[in-house]
Amino acid sequence: MKVSAKPLKKVKLSNSGALSLYFVGCGSAFAKTLNQNNVLIVKGTDHLLVDCGTKCSQALFEAGLHISQVKNYLITHSHADHIGGLEEVQLFGRYVLQQKPRMIITPAYEKVLWEQSLRGGSELSESRPLGFGDLWERLRPGKLKGYPRETFEANLGSINIKMPRTMHFPDSTNSWRDCAWSCAVILDDRVMFTSDTRFDPELVLSYDERFDFDIIFHDCQLFTGGVHASLDELSTLPAAVKRKTILMHYGDNWQDFRDQARAAGFKAWAKEGHSYTF
Secondary structure (H helix, E strand, O other): OEEOOOOOOOOOOOOOOOOEEEEOOOEOOOOOOOOEOOEEEEEOOEEEEEOOOOOHHHHHHHOOOOHHHOOEEEOOOOOHHHHOOHHHHHHHHHHHHOOOOEEEOOHHHHHHHHHHHHOOOOOOOOOOOOOHHHHOEEEOOEEOOOOOOOEEEEEEOOEEEEEEEOOOOOOOOOOHHHOOOOEOEEEOOOEEEOOOOOOOHHHHHHHHHHHOOOEEEEEOEOOOOOOOOEHHHHOOOOHHHHOOEEEEOEOOOHHHHHHHHHHHOOOEEOOOOOEEEO
């Protein structure tokens, strides 16, 4: 894995063919000095934006990329720091570009995303009610068999994407089965991006046993409790897993915890504005 030496001044949607992740942001939902934990995947001429929060469009613009240039999306769950920018995307696509962006999405989550989040600002924009299909092109992932938990798969050009369900919210649930829709993203069977999740060792360990990931980008909260995995909880993972785990989705005060993370044996903290190439 190669990490860019400096934050990128100009983000591009194509490369020489290597799998690359660009961290639009690495901050938690309430971070003020960090952008939101959204990531742009690029491989050859293919690209995918995983999550599009309220700050995403501006953050990409400041890195030289207009949100209208992004054609492919995957949403891991329905919190504002992950979906808050989608209304801009869908309305700009319909009324300015006159072109639908594409979203990798299951029928079940499409219903949730539209009915509970995207419908309100878009359905009554014209003389007839609009639906999700009027604003988005769908790429349906298939459900895989023989996995430790519900897992979906899609291929976007040269990028293979697997989407295992995660245990995020509400915090009263004891299984991913009882949670609202949320998923991790596995890229080319090499990289796991957990997105937001509570501490769920079975998720990390079972999929790492299957794929032996190069890197795991893991949600990291700096206190214990609520709907995110904490640094203390993650520190109990096996040493071999921590050595390839990069912490992300953290708070503004993350530097106060650098020594603790180093002592626990984690690989690094995700760097906002940097690319990770495999």
